[in-house]
Amino acid sequence: xxxxxxxxxxxxxxDKTGTLTHGQPEIRTALPAAGVDDGALLETAxxxxxxxxxxxxxxxxxxxxxxxxxxxxxxxxxxxxxxGIDAVLGAEQVLVGNRALLRAHGVAVPEDVFARHPEASExxxxxxxxxxxxxxxxxxxxxxxxxAIRAIQAMGIKTILLTGDARAVAEVIARELGISEVAAxxxxxxxxxxxxxxxxxxxxVAMVGDGINDAPALIEAQVGVAMGSGTxxxxxxxxxxxxxxxxxxxxxxxxxxxxxxRIIWANFVGTIGVDAVGIGLxxxxxxxxxxAAFIHVASELTFILNSARLLPPRSKGESQTAVA
Numbered sequence: 001x002x003x004x005x006x007x008x009x010x011x012x013x014x015d016k017t018g019t020l021t022h023g024q025p026e027i028r029t030a031l032p033a034a035g036v037d038d039g040a041l042l043e044t045a046x047x048x049x050x051x052x053x054x055x056x057x058x059x060x061x062x063x064x065x066x067x068x069x070x071x072x073x074x075x076x077x078x079x080x081x082x083x084g085i086d087a088v089l090g091a092e093q094v095l096v097g098n099r100a101l102l103r104a105h106g107v108a109v110p111e112d113v114f115a116r117h118p119e120a121s122e123x124x125x126x127x128x129x130x131x132x133x134x135x136x137x138x139x140x141x142x143x144x145x146x147x148a149i150r151a152i153q154a155m156g157i158k159t160i161l162l163t164g165d166a167r168a169v170a171e172v173i174a175r176e177l178g179i180s181e182v183a184a185x186x187x188x189x190x191x192x193x194x195x196x197x198x199x200x201x202x203x204x205v206a207m208v209g210d211g212i213n214d215a216p217a218l219i220e221a222q223v224g225v226a227m228g229s230g231t232x233x234x235x236x237x238x239x240x241x242x243x244x245x246x247x248x249x250x251x252x253x254x255x256x257x258x259x260x261x262r263i264i265w266a267n268f269v270g271t272i273g274v275d276a277v278g279i280g281l282x283x284x285x286x287x288x289x290x291x292a293a294f295i296h297v298a299s300e301l302t303f304i305l306n307s308a309r310l311l312p313p314r315s316k317g318e319s320q321t322a323v324a
Contacts, residue, residue: 005223006240006254007261008204012152013195013217015209016163016173017121019227020247021139023055023210025121027063031113032133041133043069045125048087048094051077056121056137057085057096081213082164082187084123092128098166100185102126118168141176148247149177152254160198162191164213192216208250210234225250260310267303274299 030038046064049057076088084097107126120136160181167184195217207221210230215237218224226238281287
């Protein structure tokens with residue numbers, strides 16, 4: 001069933017972090033506000049992120065510990081999907097997340113804080129209502145992602161990037177991969193809504209993701225595809241789980257599904273055609289038992305050989321082993 005649906009896919013929606021990128025972000029630098037040192041900024045952010053399961057949070061915590069910071073446990077920990085962390089340290093509220101989170105709590109954020117780092121994920125830090133600064137974290141694009149996107153687009157399939165990251169970050173990744181349509185700053189519900197809109201437009205959508213935030217969209221798509229290293233929630237929500245994280249395998253699967261669907265339809269149309277010819281010949285008294293048997297056997301062999309084109313080619317090594 002899913003192979004047939006994959007064969008009809010004309011739109012592939014992709015998450016960014018962990019799907020097109022490795023999901024192993026690295027801290028490039030810290031951008032403290034005036035009067036704040038790097039150590040205080042990093043320690044505050046890392047302490048707030050101690051209980052976080054998000055890749056960015058884990059990166060901050062690991063980096064702080066590697067530098068020898070002692071991180072106190074937060075007295076309170078809260079997480080808003082698509083926005084960030086709301087914690088309490090020393091009876092003071094600490095916010096670690098994007099602009100939407102800080103603005104929702106009345107914290108002013110400079111507009112040009114990431115002006116020199118458009119490729120970085122937006123991680124802003126505030127404590128007790130004061131903006132402390134930002135941490136520049138960037139991920140690396142998967143080596144096979146560009147080739148996979150080109151292969152998918154070569155089939156005439158539209159590709160769309162959906163991400164909760166800032167638009168500047170998303171557009172850098174999209175330009176590198178050749179994806180023209182981007183939607184950024186999205187909450188999980190926004191991703192789900194976008195996929196639902198595409199389905200309502202009559203498109204056959206495959207959604208590829210790996211995180212908790214992608215689960216609603218994976219369910220909404222006709223075919224949900226989870227990365228092998230994705231979260232349990234993503235894998236449970238998907239129809240297909242990739243073994244590993246190679247996007248080229250997904251592109252190959254799309255190609256096989258399309259080829260399979262074409263061959264099935266060719267065999268179906270061929271069968272109808274042969275039967276129609278046979279009925280016509282019989283109606284005019286031109287079909288004798290010998291000719292009927294020949295037409296039947298010849299057509300069946302033709303359809304079997306046509307289907308055999310789906311068999312994978314044997315490698316030279318396998319052939320040599322078989323001969324030996």
